[in-house]
Amino acid sequence: MEFAEILKGVESEGKENHLPVIDVDKEQGIVHVVVGKEKPHPNTMEHRISWIEVFGVKNDGRIVCIGRGAFAAAYTSPDVYFKVPLKEFKALCALSYCNVHGLWQNCIELV
Numbered sequence: 001m002e003f004a005e006i007l008k009g010v011e012s013e014g015k016e017n018h019l020p021v022i023d024v025d026k027e028q029g030i031v032h033v034v035v036g037k038e039k040p041h042p043n044t045m046e047h048r049i050s051w052i053e054v055f056g057v058k059n060d061g062r063i064v065c066i067g068r069g070a071f072a073a074a075y076t077s078p079d080v081y082f083k084v085p086l087k088e089f090k091a092l093c094a095l096s097y098c099n100v101h102g103l104w105q106n107c108i109e110l111v
């Protein structure tokens, strides 16, 4: 099995939102990643987004782990901000983990 086989993307999305949606403010160098932007994902002990991780693809192709947000079940919404020198990156990718529905991915190009 390949790791990529367990990653789900927009094509797997059902009635709940799992994709980590990435927004950037290039002027301020802010990366905002949220799951459930349009419709909140459940946030209970039984069903929740446990964490979000964000990776940057540098202009030379190297990958940088930008950061991780871990969320308290039933308390903290899966919504994180990072301050990033965006000019060094050509793309950003994010992972989100739902304890029921697995691992989700999304990427954006910055150029």
Ligand SMILES: [Fe+2]
Binding pocket: 016, 018, 041, 047, 048, 098, 099, 100, 101
């Ligand atoms: Fe879920």
